[in-house]
Amino acid sequence: MVSPTLARPRATRRPWRAVAAQFALLPMALTVLGVYIGTVLWSVRISFSSSRIFPKDDFIGFSQYQRLFDTERWVVSLHNVVIFGVLFIAACLVLGFLLAVFLDQRVRGEGVMRTVFLYPYAMSFVATGLVWQWMLNPELGIQSTARSLGFPGFDFAWIVSQDKVIYTVVIAAVWQASGLVMAVLLAGLRGIDESLWHAARVDGVPRWRYYLSIVLPQLGPAFGTAFVLLAVGVVKVYDVVVAMTQGGPGNASEVPAKFIMDNLFTRANVGLASAASTVMLLTVLALLVPWWYARSVQARREQRA
Known part of the structure; x- marks a missing residue:
């Protein structure tokens, strides 16, 4: 004692x-x-000033924001990021789910395949952009290879087309990020009780119907997490665009992050860059706050249960 x-x-x-x-x-x-x-907070304050090369301590209201949305380059960047975001998120969720379902079948060599699928995400977006730039180069990449193999009419010069260049950025980004979605959804799949599949098999439910009607509803939190990660990546996409296209041809693949960096360091327009970054900050908060609130509500319900 x-x-x-x-x-x-x-x-x-x-x-x-x-x-x-x-x-x-x-x-x-x-x-x-x-x-x-x-x-x-300092950036938000500067966005309400007339700062150019150096910050100023004056106040001009929303003039920088009005000037921002009157700039054609900014409007083009918003249009591009919307196209990129919708296609990127949708493709990553679909491809990541299919990969997760494939690995959930307990296939042989699952560990190796999981590493292969997830490896692109370990690469930097700069490396990804450079690799895909070489592959999509009409003189060096896929188009040149196909023509040398006997297909002279093969045309895949999207990276130099103003109408299609943004889709090449989507392809490169999906190739890199779909492995992350696969890992998140595979973790969710492994958390589902296997007795549900045994019961569905006894009832004669096809495997595709099992995943569609039983598994998908239970993967809501995993899909939510993957969606938020991808959406934040859309807002701050920069490296892959610079590495692949430098925002070109012209401004065809311009994105908000590149617009901000160019005005901050190249064009010496601190006030306009701060206004643009504040707009993107509000966009990120609009994505994160509902997700955080939903997670907190779900946690409270689980504690009460």
């Missing part, structure tokens, strides 16, 4: 451990508050 005098030091050590842990997290908390939140 332990005496009370020996138990007191252990009891008094616990608060000190909690304080020490919080003190250890203090530098990171100050970094988040000072660097991230502070710079975000």
Whole structure:
């Protein structure tokens, strides 16, 4: 039996451990508050000023935002990012789900296949863009190879077409990100009770109907997580565009992130770049806040249950 005098030091050590842990997290908390939140607020403040090369401390209202949406290049970038986002998210979700279902069949060599499918996501978007730039180059890539194999009429010069270049960016991005969706959905599939499949098989339910009617409804949280990750990637897409097309031909593949970087560093227009970045910040918050709220509501329901 332990005496009370020996138990007191252990009891008094616990608060000190909690304080020490919080003190250890203090530098990171100050970094988040000072660097991230502070710079975000500073950018929002600059977007309401007439800043050009250097920041100014004046206030001109929403003039920068009006100028922003009157700029044709910005409007084109928004149009491109909408096309890119819809096709990219839809293709990644469909392809990622099909890959996850394929691996869920307990195929031989699953570990190797999972690594192969997920490997493109480990590459940088710059490397992905350069590889696909070479592959889609009409003089070096797929078109040249097909013509050398005896198909002289084969035409796949999308990367130099103003109407089709944005679709080449979608192809490269889907190739890289679909493996991430596969990993997220495969984790969700492995969390579903296998007895459901056994019961469905006893009732004579086809496998495709099982995945469509039973599995898909239970993968809602996994699809939600994958959707948010992909949507945030759409908002900040930059590297693959610069590596593949530099926003060209002309402004045909311009995206908001490239517009911001060009105005910030090349055109020396800090105020306009800050206004554009604030618009994109609001877009990200519009995606994250509902997702966070839905997750918190679901967590509360699970705790009550």
